[in-house]
Amino acid sequence: MMETSKEKIDPIGLYLLIYFILLLLLVATLSAARFDLGPWNVVVALAIGVIKALLVILFFMHVRHSSRLTWIFAGAAFLWLSLLLGLTLSEYFFRSSHYTTESTAPYTQNVDR
Amino acid sequence: MSDLVAEQFDDLAQQTEADTLGMWAFLATEVLFFGGMICGYCVYRLLYFTAWHRGSLVCDNFRWLGVGSGGWNTAVLLTSSLTVAIGVRAAQLGQNRTLSIMLSLTLILGIAFLAIKAAEYTHEYHEGVVPGYGVFHPDDEISADLRHDAAQMHMSEVVLRRQFQLFWVFYFFMTGVHALHMIVGIGLFTWLLIETRRGRFTPQKHAPVELMGLYWHFVDLVWIFLLPLLYLVR
């Protein structure tokens, strides 16, 4: 929250509206999981998750009328997260089809703890 | 310098901005902290999707009134975010009564979340899927599913069991660290409630309420992503 001057206070109605939308999106996530969309399941679930996250960040965390600096801080955090996930997963994804030795692990002791 | 503004700041506006920025920087570290776990989770989801799929089905089968516990937890946390947001608004307007009501509601919801989590953990303990020294013996119905998956994927059932155990390692570690953050949040909000009762917060000086609000919303945010990642792997 920037200054505590009056005009920055959101009406309670707005919070209730956002809350209602969030519940709707939750129901959407749960019901979307019932259908088998193949690889698209993940995309749908995470997309709804991102929308919910944005709603919480912008309205509940008042980033909507915070300084541009707060936007940068929040954005940087998620950008670095995508850096970590993106580069690591792309490295795993592009590995040539190799064969885990687990099913054929050359171990004399196949530990089964 | 009135005690309102700490000595190293020039005025109240600078102090509030600094506090908010500090909190956001701290939340950035938390995003990366959970991010490390999510990165490990995603790599193993890419490598062992069958086990992840089976694990997610098992952890989603703890249901009440047809809705999985993950769903209930999210609803509880979203409601608590609402009460926190209204509480922060009340603090800004100086309505101490509404603030204390909202804070106590948030506390109740937080404890409800932990209660659901505890019920879920005991349920999973009885299903024998808690990983750790000698505690991992999924009961026969889950083992049968595992054998079926292993046969379908044409891999050794022993290996699939290990991957399945790995899912539960990530499940308990991610939800455990999240629950830890919830417990810290509840502790902070109890302190906030006591301070409100003492009437310490005025429209000028209510920074702790805002900061704790940001923290609570962040913990709710993490759960919003944990739900699809852990419970809805289809």
Place this chain on the structure above:
Amino acid sequence: MASIPYIPEYTVETYLNERHTVASWLLTKDHKRIAVLFMISITVLFAIGGSAAVVMRLQLLTPHSTLVEAETYNKLFTLHGVVMVFFFLVPSIPATLGNFLVPLMIGARDLAFPRINLASWYLYIIGSTLALTSLILGGVDTGWTFYTPYSSTFSNTHVILAITGVFIVGFSSIFTGLNFIVTIHKMRCPGMTWFRLPLFIWSMYATSIIFVLATPVLAITLALVALERILGVGIFDPALGGDPILFQHLFWFYSHPAVYIMILPGMGVISELITCYSRKSPFGYVFIAMSSLAIAVLGFLVWAHHMFVAGISIYGGLVFSMLSFLVAIPSAIKVFNWTSTLYKGSIQLDTPMLYALGFIGLFTIGGLTGLFLATLGVDMHVHDTYFVIAHFHYIMVGGAVMAYMGGLHFWWPKITGKLYPEVWGRVAAAILFLGFNLTFFPQFILGYLGMPRRYYAYAPEFQVYNVMSSCGASILAIGYLLPFFYLMWSLKYGKAAGNNPFKAAGLEWTTASPPPKHNFLKTPIAGEPYAYHEMDFSDV
């Protein structure tokens, strides 16, 4: 430049003599006292890490020496690695010089969150106590990289204790980073716009970005290793379904930006020293500042060049090799800009300047050998050999420690109000430079000959270079002990330093030394940075 009239420092109350009780030091919220506390604790840790290095160099004098057996040698290099990386290099310049100078240089009374700053020191103390307890109880033999599955399943040493220590000290550096970012954003004095900030502040800002965004990933990775070790579950242990390469990804996601945490503050110090001792404003100020940020950001994209031969895909190798070359460019820009700053300057070779020039020379060699390691074809041969050891010691010891010594000498009058003996300073700098080169240059050749790292015994044909390296190490040890003695000596017998003994530009030189509790008697107005053209050098 609003210059404050010279006040004899003994009459004014300074941060050192305002109160003398132990509580006033242990519970201080003054950033200057916390900096001094850090300086003491960091020196102790540096001594421990250094002594481990000396014993290792003695062991390596002969191919099959029996000074220490294998296990002890493994524990020594782990101790040297953990203490030097996590407990000395990462916090050294930011926590000491950074804590002291950031508020002074931007005209603030203190950091944004003084209590969090004190908490940072306490976390550092708890973390180092835990790490040293693991040393006393029997040491850790996994190497500072804690590679799994050795560290999580096969090592039976005190890994969890050491990991907890490093986990806690990680939060200490997060708090420092947090403090600096908010302070630099919000508490600059009037007139101090972003492009009037001293370059040291730019490097502190870039380092803090890495502190805040990289350290949490290390914390979670070490927590996963500890979890795996306690519960015996297979997160990174392939026998139980885990993937050890995932650990390397998560570990190096922190540890490569961590090496930029170590070098960026050093670069900031060098920018200050070069400009002061050549009385020139920095050549290409904006380019130096922006390359600090570029290093901080690009530093996050290159981590897998530590894993070219670890079993990652060809795609991974190519992408990370290309990105690793990009991150070398900003460092090159800085070196060229420093050298150009010397052009047409009025250069005085005082001790800090010797350290600065030593830094530029050694950092250039370190950076260029980094290009060898980023080249896929060559890394296949020199990975995990003494070539890598020589490369990162050129950057860390030749770079970061040299800059730390230079900064320590340059701001010593401001911190203690006393001048160090100039002649001894130059002698120590020269010894350090010679000892360093004799220690680490032969290791490049050893590395290319194929001598692997972390070997307590080696093939006889490598002995010539190892003997040279060990001799250099003893000279290096003297090079570090000398400053300790004459700096301590200067505390009592050093001449009183005025506000600005070296005629440097910067707000910290406008106030008394040692500065009063709230840094400035009245909030300064910042003018042009590095305004050596306006400065009067008449009373030198």
Place this chain on the structure above:
Amino acid sequence: MDTGFQLFPRAASQIAGQVDALVLFLIGISLFFTLLIFGAILWFIIRYRRRSPGERPKQIHGSTALELTWTIIPLLITVVMFAWGAAIFVKAHHPPDDAMEIFVIGKQWMWKIQHPEGRREINALHVPLGQPVKLTLTSQDVIHDFSIPAFRLKQDVVPGLYTSEWFVPTRIGEYHLFCDQYCGAKHAEMQGIVYVESPADYQHWLAGDPSAQPPSSAGKKLFAMYGCESCHGQYGPTLAGLYGTPVQVTDEHGVRRTVIADEAYLRESILYPSVKIVVGYPNRMPSFKSTLSEEQVLDLIEFIKSLSGAAVVGPYQGPSLGPATQPTDAEPKINNPPFANYRTNQ
């Protein structure tokens, strides 16, 4: 091992020369820039030393043109370095098809090396001159690193993963073999010697060891030793001609299915017999998981395969044989179980 004053290790493999050429190029570039910087500094500190205490130099704030030059030129140089290095790296990760296959298992503090003809050696590797050799590496415990400085090659040996490297020895002699990835107390003792011999000497050495026999005969001995023939002679399912043929099995929860008896099936039946029971036979086979070592399991499989006379040659595996990428949602490929089409003609 001559211990003279060496600057470069001896070059004994096909890429050694190329790597050395690249390194000389890099040394040249580094020397140029080092001399440039050192020279500039020395010249400036002498030419522009402070002559009088009050001296105040003219301020120079920078020149964008100069900045661009020393950004673009290093960028171009690094592109050349990257391309050259990448070329060698890619070449070093694509072995020719006719490469001789050697299987290396890293175990805490020793190298177990197995030649295609069955010859086994510890901490020593005999390779013929001029013949491309492809090593397939895996580890039994922690991460090791199979490094031969004279060949300018190293590759981490990761447990749970098949990694590979290949070379063509070009110079007869004995060269160091080091473990380059820290692996525990005796990491420094995990060394060996690579003997590059003329093809004739190599054949002589290969034939020299009477105990070396093809894995199938070793398997035959194991088959007798562990009493397998007592059941598989009459009561148990016959193994002659079994390999590669479909088998009717019932897995544990009673689902009857046909499975192709490939290596994965044979291996699983040896280590976890109760998982798939051949229709019409009781579930009485004991598990050999704790009694048989990895080599013995491989030998037994070879023996069973020799009973049906089949030897399957696998395709090129690519640079690092890491954990299997599970077919996420795609229909599981029945005819491609991981182990089957990997060559095992030990």
